[in-house]
Amino acid sequence: MQFTDLKAQYAALKPIIDARIQRVLDHGQYILGPEVAEMESALASHTGARHCISVASGTEALLIALMALGVQAGDEVITSAFTFAATAETIALLGARPVLVDVEPDTCNLDVSQVEARITPKTRAIMPVSLYGQVADMDELNAIAARHGLPVIEDAAQSFGAAYRGRRSCALSTFGATSFFPSKPLGCYGDGGALLTDDDALAQAAREIRVHGQSGRYRHTRIGVGGRMDTLQCAVILGKLERFAWELERRAAIGARYDALLAGVRGVQRPTVRPDRNCVWAQYTVRVERRDAVAAALKAEGIPTAVHYPRGLHRQPAFEAMCADARCPVTDVLAGQVLSLPMSADLDAADQDRVVEALARATA
Numbered sequence: 001m002q003f004t005d006l007k008a009q010y011a012a013l014k015p016i017i018d019a020r021i022q023r024v025l026d027h028g029q030y031i032l033g034p035e036v037a038e039m040e041s042a043l044a045s046h047t048g049a050r051h052c053i054s055v056a057s058g059t060e061a062l063l064i065a066l067m068a069l070g071v072q073a074g075d076e077v078i079t080s081a082f083t084f085a086a087t088a089e090t091i092a093l094l095g096a097r098p099v100l101v102d103v104e105p106d107t108c109n110l111d112v113s114q115v116e117a118r119i120t121p122k123t124r125a126i127m128p129v130s131l132y133g134q135v136a137d138m139d140e141l142n143a144i145a146a147r148h149g150l151p152v153i154e155d156a157a158q159s160f161g162a163a164y165r166g167r168r169s170c171a172l173s174t175f176g177a178t179s180f181f182p183s184k185p186l187g188c189y190g191d192g193g194a195l196l197t198d199d200d201a202l203a204q205a206a207r208e209i210r211v212h213g214q215s216g217r218y219r220h221t222r223i224g225v226g227g228r229m230d231t232l233q234c235a236v237i238l239g240k241l242e243r244f245a246w247e248l249e250r251r252a253a254i255g256a257r258y259d260a261l262l263a264g265v266r267g268v269q270r271p272t273v274r275p276d277r278n279c280v281w282a283q284y285t286v287r288v289e290r291r292d293a294v295a296a297a298l299k300a301e302g303i304p305t306a307v308h309y310p311r312g313l314h315r316q317p318a319f320e321a322m323c324a325d326a327r328c329p330v331t332d333v334l335a336g337q338v339l340s341l342p343m344s345a346d347l348d349a350a351d352q353d354r355v356v357e358a359l360a361r362a363t364a
Helices: 006-027 034-047 058-068 085-093 138-148 200-209 231-262 291-300 329-335 349-363
Strands: 051-055 076-080 097-101 123-127 153-155 175-179 193-197 214-216 284-288 338-341
Touching: 006 034, 006 231, 034 051, 034 193, 034 231, 051 058, 051 200, 058 085, 058 153, 058 175, 058 193, 058 200, 076 085, 085 097, 123 138, 123 153, 193 200, 231 284, 231 349, 284 349, 291 338, 291 349
Parallel strands: 076 097, 076 123, 153 175
Antiparallel strands: 051 193, 175 193, 284 338
């Protein structure tokens, strides 16, 4: 059994993806070829954002967003304690300080009730994470940010395609930053990502930053990075968009089926999805006691699992000193209990049944 079945996905899309890749090989424009603009237009249309700027990875998307907003050394950016390191890493790379806030125990997303108390004169942005594929409380966060004159960057690395109060993830705030890492709900065959925004000036800044700050060839108007997404990877995304709507439906159905099957399983706490949004299930993550023993029992039955994430950022050696003021008890509990189960659009019912049955035995 695969944790994320990329082989089955490719088999279903092979003629489309192969043709897309061959087209790039034929025209030979491997950097900023026509597929780049085509993909950006398709993703902007999908989300409803005015601009899409493709970039080299989800990490670059966050970094470029922060750079476009002028975040620099000595600034502070409020973000989640329970997320992948890249969220805080990009803040620290600019010499700013990640200010970590605890999360909700049921959604694992940023606890909005704790955000305003963490704002200081040094705060330059708020960066919530739409974890596991469910959008954070963006309207409430945007309202807090507006009161303090702050931009909001949605770290939407796991939530592209998700809906929130009738709108799409990545088009809910100043910037939406997503990842096309292969295992994401919409993934390429390497690294890739995108920034989405309605702000014309920020979009222009992001486009310049991704090509070493150039406003024209060899005219460097700002400090930038080498942050372009390869044409070949854009071609893969364009191929995958052919069945992305179907995949979102499948993810919703598989997530709902996990919910139903696990409802009567003792010792397993299912994830919560708020009624005003959905989840694209980048991961289907439960909470269990004796997590390591449970994972070992599933592995013994041939069932792969993963832990997203085993430590809050305030417990990571790279961030401990700069985040010494963080108090995140919920994150500490989650880090010892979360367990992600196999999830992809091609997960069949028989394999899902195996997962649930094995989990029930392991937690009995």
